[in-house]
Amino acid sequence: MQRNLKQLQIALDISFRKPELLRQAFTHSSYVNEHRLGNYQDNERLEFLGDAVLELTVSEYLFEKYPGRSEGELTKLRASIVCEPSLVSFAEQLTFGSYVLLGKGEELTGGRTRPALLADVFESFVGALYLDQGLEVVNVFLRKHLFPNLPNQGRLLTVDFKTHLQEYIQQHNMGVLEYKIVDERGPAHEREFVARVQVGEKLLGEGTGRSKKEAEQHAAARALEALNVQIQ
Known part of the structure; x- marks a missing residue:
């Protein structure tokens, strides 16, 4: 069941200046195609932007937190944080799946809990937040909701x-x-x-x-x- 995005903003204590950006971040391509929304965009472009913003903000966080780590270690650590399983976990903790706008077919086949979809939505949200309020607000969001939930922060998170x-x-x-x-x-x-x-x-x-x-x-x-x- 799809929940109201106003509830999400209350839960995260974030108020979007441009609500249409938030809606786009949670709009799957199946919804756009099914409703023939024409110029209305799905979240794929925001996902592209959010991926880059995450790379930068996570890099900055790790650079500050682990001054003794080498470039190679920091690269591996960053990769473990921005990989799909980690992003899925973050999206699940924030119940992002319940806010996604889906087409009926995608809904019926369990799209709301599909790992790739959840990871994409997390990146899209970060991209939308960056466009709406800038890098500093993204940093505040990540330091409040993502970084405290990283497991095993005292060592490299690379896992086989x-x-x-x-x-x-x-x-x-x-x-x-x-x-x-x-x-x-x-x-x-x-x-x-x-x-x-x-x-x-x-x-x-x-x-x-x-x-x-x-x-x-x-x-x-x-x-x-x-x-x-x-x-x-």
């Missing part, structure tokens, strides 16, 4: 989800893990892969990424979440 999943499956004698790339989409310079991980015929998780390896890692991360496996 595939290895953790393999170890869990072996320990519980569940069978043989198999990864499959089930879809490739987007233009050549912005290719996105969709991977599934399963044991036999049982689907454990699905993930997307800019490479096959990244998609498999994200699928493994979702599988671990579904299995309630806590990674220390």
